[in-house]
Amino acid sequence: VMVWLRRTTHYLFIVVVAVNSTLLTINAGDYIFYTDWAWTSFVVFSISQSTMLVVGAIYYMLFTGVPGTATYYATIMTIYTWVAKGAWFALGYPYDFVTVPVWIPSAMLLDLTYWATRRNKHAAIIIGGTLVGLSLPIFNMINLLLIRDPLEMAFKYPRPTLPPYMTPIEPQVGKFYNSPVALGSGAGAVLSVPIAALGAKLNTWTYRWMAA
Numbered sequence: 001v002m003v004w005l006r007r008t009t010h011y012l013f014i015v016v017v018a019v020n021s022t023l024l025t026i027n028a029g030d031y032i033f034y035t036d037w038a039w040t041s042f043v044v045f046s047i048s049q050s051t052m053l054v055v056g057a058i059y060y061m062l063f064t065g066v067p068g069t070a071t072y073y074a075t076i077m078t079i080y081t082w083v084a085k086g087a088w089f090a091l092g093y094p095y096d097f098v099t100v101p102v103w104i105p106s107a108m109l110l111d112l113t114y115w116a117t118r119r120n121k122h123a124a125i126i127i128g129g130t131l132v133g134l135s136l137p138i139f140n141m142i143n144l145l146l147i148r149d150p151l152e153m154a155f156k157y158p159r160p161t162l163p164p165y166m167t168p169i170e171p172q173v174g175k176f177y178n179s180p181v182a183l184g185s186g187a188g189a190v191l192s193v194p195i196a197a198l199g200a201k202l203n204t205w206t207y208r209w210m211a212a
Contacts, residue, residue: 010060010064014060014069015076017056017060018056018073018077019076019077021077022077022084023080024052042137042140042141042144042180042181042184043183043184043187046137046180046181046184046185046188047184049103049136050132050137050184050188050191051133051188051192051195053103054110054128054129054133054196054199055198055202056073056199057069057070057073057132058070058128058129058199058200058203059199059200059202059203060072060073061073061110061111061114062121067111067112067114067119069111070107070110070111071107071111073107074103074106074107075104075107078100078103081098081100081101082100085097085099096147099144100143101140101143102136102139102140102142102143103136105135105139106131106132106135106136106139110124110128110131113131124196124200125193125197125200126193128196129193129197130193132188132192132196133185133189133190133192134188136184136185137181137188138181138185141180
């Protein structure tokens with residue numbers, strides 16, 4: 001019974017933190033951050049989402065020791081964001097007003113790395129972290145190409161509370177970067193590895209705290 005209770009507590013803990021991670025996504029700079037900024041600042045978005053996903057996913061994957069936990073974590077984030085999307089839709093905003101980021105495939109790659117390397121923590125950090133950083137911008141760009149232009153939504157439905165420095169701007173693709181996916185993937189792959197290591201270290205600290 002105690003083992004069952006402990007495992008249940010672990011998974012409930014994952015739900016709580018995954019929901020909070022999703023809130024960070026929705027509220028980062030603007031409460032519809034993804035719709036406003038994923039296109040104009042795609043590189044910044046890619047880096048922030050890759051690192052946010054990997055730190056939580058690897059923490060709980062190593063905490064439970066079960067391959068699949070990272071995907072579970074990303075699934076909760078996705079469901080919660082769809083709930084937020086539905087809430088805005090119910091208020092009368094268009095269906096494309098909030099676009100749900102694609103976290104699940106990248107989390108699956110992290111799980112597969114952990115499973116394929118026979119639960120090797122260091123392989124999960126290095127290989128899994130790199131795969132998350134590389135893949136997330138690709139999946140999210142595909143997602144953006146399948147919906148109406150987020151900038152159109154941003155300009156058509158402006159928020160009166162939005163400060164001037166947060167106003168969406170037209171992307172200057174040729175002047176700033178030539179390939180947002182390549183730059184986002186490259187930077188994400190580099191930064192996701194140390195952030196994954198941080199998640200693994202937080203897991204160690206958690207065990208020490210529990211044992212104290």
